[in-house]
Every structure is written in C-alpha cells, then in structure tokens.
Amino acid sequence: MSLPRTRLATDARREQLLDAGVALLARRSWEEVSIDGIASACGVSRGLLYHYFSGKREFYVATVEQAVARMHAIEPELTLPPTEQLRVGLERYFATVAEEADAHAVLRGVSPSDGELQELLERDRAAFADRVLAGMPGVNEGSPLAHATARAWIGAVEQAGREWLQRPEIPREHLAAVLADALIASMLAAARLDPSIEVPPEVAAAVGGSILEAVEAAQAEQSPPGGTR
Amino acid sequence: MSLPRTRLATDARREQLLDAGVALLARRSWEEVSIDGIASACGVSRGLLYHYFSGKREFYVATVEQAVARMHAIEPELTLPPTEQLRVGLERYFATVAEEADAHAVLRGVSPSDGELQELLERDRAAFADRVLAGMPGVNEGSPLAHATARAWIGAVEQAGREWLQRPEIPREHLAAVLADALIASMLAAARLDPSIEVPPEVAAAVGGSILEAVEAAQAEQSPPGGTR
Numbered sequence: 001m002s003l004p005r006t007r008l009a010t011d012a013r014r015e016q017l018l019d020a021g022v023a024l025l026a027r028r029s030w031e032e033v034s035i036d037g038i039a040s041a042c043g044v045s046r047g048l049l050y051h052y053f054s055g056k057r058e059f060y061v062a063t064v065e066q067a068v069a070r071m072h073a074i075e076p077e078l079t080l081p082p083t084e085q086l087r088v089g090l091e092r093y094f095a096t097v098a099e100e101a102d103a104h105a106v107l108r109g110v111s112p113s114d115g116e117l118q119e120l121l122e123r124d125r126a127a128f129a130d131r132v133l134a135g136m137p138g139v140n141e142g143s144p145l146a147h148a149t150a151r152a153w154i155g156a157v158e159q160a161g162r163e164w165l166q167r168p169e170i171p172r173e174h175l176a177a178v179l180a181d182a183l184i185a186s187m188l189a190a191a192r193l194d195p196s197i198e199v200p201p202e203v204a205a206a207v208g209g210s211i212l213e214a215v216e217a218a219q220a221e222q223s224p225p226g227g228t229r
Numbered sequence: 230m231s232l233p234r235t236r237l238a239t240d241a242r243r244e245q246l247l248d249a250g251v252a253l254l255a256r257r258s259w260e261e262v263s264i265d266g267i268a269s270a271c272g273v274s275r276g277l278l279y280h281y282f283s284g285k286r287e288f289y290v291a292t293v294e295q296a297v298a299r300m301h302a303i304e305p306e307l308t309l310p311p312t313e314q315l316r317v318g319l320e321r322y323f324a325t326v327a328e329e330a331d332a333h334a335v336l337r338g339v340s341p342s343d344g345e346l347q348e349l350l351e352r353d354r355a356a357f358a359d360r361v362l363a364g365m366p367g368v369n370e371g372s373p374l375a376h377a378t379a380r381a382w383i384g385a386v387e388q389a390g391r392e393w394l395q396r397p398e399i400p401r402e403h404l405a406a407v408l409a410d411a412l413i414a415s416m417l418a419a420a421r422l423d424p425s426i427e428v429p430p431e432v433a434a435a436v437g438g439s440i441l442e443a444v445e446a447a448q449a450e451q452s453p454p455g456g457t458r
Contacts, residue, residue, distance in 0.1 A: 029342040112338050113258040148392055148399050149407050155388020156411070160381035170377050178378050178418045182385070185414030185436060189407045192442070207414060213421070 014052050014062075017042050021063035022070070026105035030060050064110060064117055067103035068124050071096060083206035085135055086183065090157070090176035097161040098168070104161070128154055132183070136203060139187060145194045146187070153183045181207045243281050243291075246271050250292035251299070255334035259289050293339060293346055296332035297353050300325060312435040314364055315412065319386070319405035326390040327397070333390070357383055361412070365432060368416060369425045378419045382412045410436045 020042040024033065035056045039046045053059040077088050097104055110117045129150040133141045140146055160175050184199070184207040191197040249271040253262065264285045268275045282288040306317050326333055339346045358379040362370045369375055389404050413428070413436040420426040 031342075109341050111340050111342075113260075113340075144396060144399050145403055145407070148389065148396065148404060151392050152385040152389035152404070152408065153411070156381040156385035158388075159384020160377065163377055163380050167373060167377065170373050174374055174419070174422045175377060175381070177422060178374070178415045179381065181418035182382070182411045182415040186385075186407045186411040189410035190403070193403045193406060 015066075017044065017049070017052060017059075018063055018066035021059060022067050022102050022106050025060070025063055025109065026102035029109060030111075035059075061117065061120075064106060064120060067100075067106040068120070070100050070103040071107065072124075082135055082200070082203050083180065083184070086180045087176050089135070090179050091172055093157065094161065094164060094172035094175060097165060101165065104165070108162070125151065125154055136187060136199065139191075139199060140194075140196045143190075143194050143197050145190045146197050149186045149190045150183075153179070153186055156182060244295075246273065246278070246281060246288075247292055247295035250288060251296050251331050251335050254289070254292055254338065255331035258338060259340075264288075290346065290349075293335060293349060296329075296335040297349070299329050299332040300336065301353075311364055311429070311432050312409065312413070315409045316405050318364070319408050320401055322386065323390065323393060323401035323404060326394060330394065333394070337391070354380065354383055365416060365428065368428060369423075372419075372423050372425050374419045374423045375416070375426050378415045379412075382408070382415060385411060 021038065024038065024041040028037075033041075033056075035049065036046055038056065038059060039049045042049065049059065053062065077085050080088060107121065110121060112118065129147060130141070132150045132153070133139050133146060157179055160179060164170060164172065164175060184203055187197065187199050188204055188207070191199050250267065253267065253270040257266075262270075262285075264278065265275055267285065267288060268278045271278065278288065282291060306314050309317060336350065339350060341347065358376060359370070361379045361382070362368050362375060386408055389408060393399060393401065393404060413432055416426065416428050417433055417436070420428050
C-alpha cells in the first residue's frame with residue numbers, strides 16, 4: 001500500500017505481458033515455446049520477464065489464469081427474471097467466445113495431463129456451476145444431482161462454443177435458446193428424481209409452455225384439420 | 230485372404246498389444262513412455278512391437294483407435310420406442326464409462342494440440358451425433374442447428390461421464406433420465422427455431438408430459454389448495 005503508483009505500473013505491465021502470453025499461446029503450444037520466444041513475442045528482454053515470473057512455467061500458469069479471467073467478463077443481469085438472465089447470459093457467453101477467441105484457445109490448449117492447470121479449470125467450472133445454480137432460485141445447491149446436472153450442462157455450453165467457432169453461421173441466439181431450454185428441462189428432470197430440488201414454477205413454465213406449443217404443433221401436423229382432436 | 234489362419238493369429242496378437250497399450254496409456258502420458266517401456270508393459274520384445282507398428286507414434290494412434298472402438302460397444306436397441314432407446318442407450322453409456330475406464334482415460338488424455346488424434350475424436354463425435362439424430366425419426370439430419378444441438382448434447386454426456394467417474398454415488402439411471410430430457414427439450418427448442426426440424430409427437434410428449442407434471446407439482450407447492458398441505 002506504500003507505493004500504489006509503482007504497484008499500479010507494475011500490475012499494468014504484468015497484465016500486458018500476460019495478454020501477450022494469451023495471444024502467443026493461442027497459436028503455439030506451451031511445450032514448443034521457449035522463455036526467449038516468450039520474451040521476444042512480448043517485446044521485452046528475458047531479464048524483464050524474469051523480473052515478473054520465476055520462469056516459463058509460472059508465466060504459463062499466470063497466462064491461463066489471465067485467459068480464465070478474460071472469459072469471465074460475463075456478469076449476470078440480476079434485474080431480469082431468471083429465465084431471461086439465463087438466455088442473456090448465454091448470448092453473452094457466445095459473444096465472449098468470439099471476442100476472446102485467443103483466451104478460449106489457450107484454455108482449450110491445456111493438456112489433460114497437466115494436473116495443476118486441470119485443477120484450475122475444474123475450480124472455474126465448479127464456480128460456473130455455482131453461478132448457474134444460484135441463478136435458479138429454489139434449486140437446492142447442496143444436491144449432488146443438481147450439481148451434476150449443472151456441470152453436464154456446462155459441458156454442453158462449452159461444446160456448443162467450440163462448435164460455433166467452427167460453424168459461426170448458426171445464430172448465437174438460437175444456440176442460447178436451445179441451451180436455456182436444455183438446462184431448465186434437465187433441472188426439472190433432476191427435480192423429479194431428487195425431491196430436494198425445487199424448480200420455481202415461473203422457470204418451469206418458461207420451458208413447459210414452449211414444449212407444449214411444440215407438442216401441439218407436432219400433433220396438429222400429424223392429424224390434419226377435420227380429424228378433430 | 231490366402232492365409233486366414235495366420236492373419237487371425239496376427240490380428241489377435243495385435244489386438245492384445247493394443248489392449249495392453251490402452252492399460253498403459255490410461256496411466257502414463259504418451260510423452261513419457263518410450264518404445265522400450267511399451268514393449269516391456271506389453272510383455273514382448275521391442276523387435277516384435279516393430280513387427281506390428283512402425284514406431285511409437287503408430288502404436289499410440291492405433292491404441293487411441295482401439296480405445297474408441299472399446300467405448301463403442303453400445304448398439305441402439307432398435308426394438309424400443311425412440312425415447313426408451315435413448316434412455317437405455319444412456320444407461321449403457323455410463324456402464325461403459327465404468328467398465329472401460331481405461332479406454333475412457335486414454336481418450337481423455339489426448340492432447341488438444343494433437344491435430345491428427347483430435348480429428349479422429351472429432352469424427353467419432355460426428356458419428357455419435359449422427360446416431361443420435363438417426364434415433365430421433367423425423368429430425369432433419371441436414372439441419373445445422375439440429376447437428377449443433379446433438380453435438381452440444383454430446384458435450385453434456387461426455388462431461389456427465391467424467392463427473393460420474395469422480396462422483397459415482399449418483400445413480401446412473403438418474404443421469405440418464407436428466408440427459409434424455411435435456412436432448413428432447415433442446416431438440417424441441419431447435420425445432421421452434423428451424424422449421425425443417427420435426428420432433429415426432431411421441432418423443433415430444435415423453436418430455437412434455439414430465440415437464441407438465443413438474444410444473445404442476447411446483448405450482449401446487451406454491452399455492453396449496455385451501456392453504457393446507
């Protein structure tokens with residue numbers, strides 16, 4: 001606290017280095033870059049890099065943390081009803097996947113055998129699941145099935161983000177709508193199996209209504225008018 | 230075709246080596262094993278290994294293919310109605326995740342920067358998505374949104390499988406029920422947005438009915454009849 005101005009400058013410089021790290025490691029794998037390659041990509045001397053990071057590994061871990069932070073700029077829109085929060089949050093997620101393509105690539109590039117970083121990603125996924133559950137008032141956050149449901153759904157969101165980067169012709173509002181209904185329907189299925197999970201009726205009605213419409217439309221198509229049902 | 234008996238023996242031996250490879254690479258990363266380590270783990274000479282595989286890389290690729298094949302022993306139960314096929318297929322998937330834990334670990338261990346193997350896994354995921362869509366008669370397999378929906382859902386299934394290995398206390402029938410409803414609800418949401426997707430009414434009704442029950446139960450809880458429950 002004694003040198004706020006210096007610390008600020010230090011933090012800003014560190015941040016710049018990490019952003020350069022995100023851009024670099026989105027394109028090259030961690031194994032194939034050297035500390036000299038990092039310094040040169042960051043436009044700084046090797047010595048300066050060592051001033052901020054003890055070595056290549058510390059720089060890599062901090063870069064992955066930076067990528068996680070950049071993917072997380074999405075704050076819930078607490079003034080909206082829960083189902084709208086969900087839809088808007090998902091649309092923003094896809095926007096972030098596009099805008100933060102480098103951060104997304106760095107996270108995708110983490111090796112499955114890198115225990116330390118997999119744990120970091122796992123903590124991040126757990127925090128995301130907690131936010132999802134907190135956004136569904138009434139859902140019992142202590143229920144293992146509610147957690148498993150939220151985490152499986154996050155798997156769908158992550159996969160949809162990856163696919164969408166490759167096939168951006170699908171409107172992101174469509175993906176958001178599909179994923180929102182998937183979460184609510186899964187949570188309702190979970191609530192049927194674990195009575196400690198309660199999905200608020202206004203949330204259930206959001207998906208229930210649209211499913212009913214779809215069922216009725218499908219039935220209308222099968223039994224043409226005149227064949228009264 | 231001229232030496233069926235010899236070829237059979239050859240194939241069986243190759244298969245044995247690959248099963249030993251799956252067991253080995255479920256525990257050690259591909260980077261850290263040597264060709265000598267592989268030969269010793271397989272209980273054969275380095276020379277014999279070279280007789281079947283040109284080197285460590287070819288052995289690794291074949292081991293991953295073997296792991297994919299072992300995860301795929303699940304055949305759809307075509308005599309059941311679509312929603313039952315889905316539920317039974319999912320329960321078998323979780324059974325396979327448990328029984329084929331080594332194959333599962335090998336597939337999880339593939340590095341995201343390994344382009345060739347990521348492509349192999351991607352083809353496998355695409356084939357899984359095709360089976361999912363084929364199992365929902367009436368769904369337009371040419372619709373990009375239907376494909377994206379199926380693939381996102383596969384992301385949820387894969388994530389649920391990974392979670393379940395870590396928290397096996399959740400009954401797999403519960404996860405199967407949650408995921409089945411998630412797929413049907415997502416496909417219904419997709420059908421609302423892309424009219425070329427048609428979900429058969431009997432499929433829609435399977436999830437529609439259960440969601441209605443849940444909505445009604447939730448509402449009954451909020452407004453108890455006469456204020457007494």
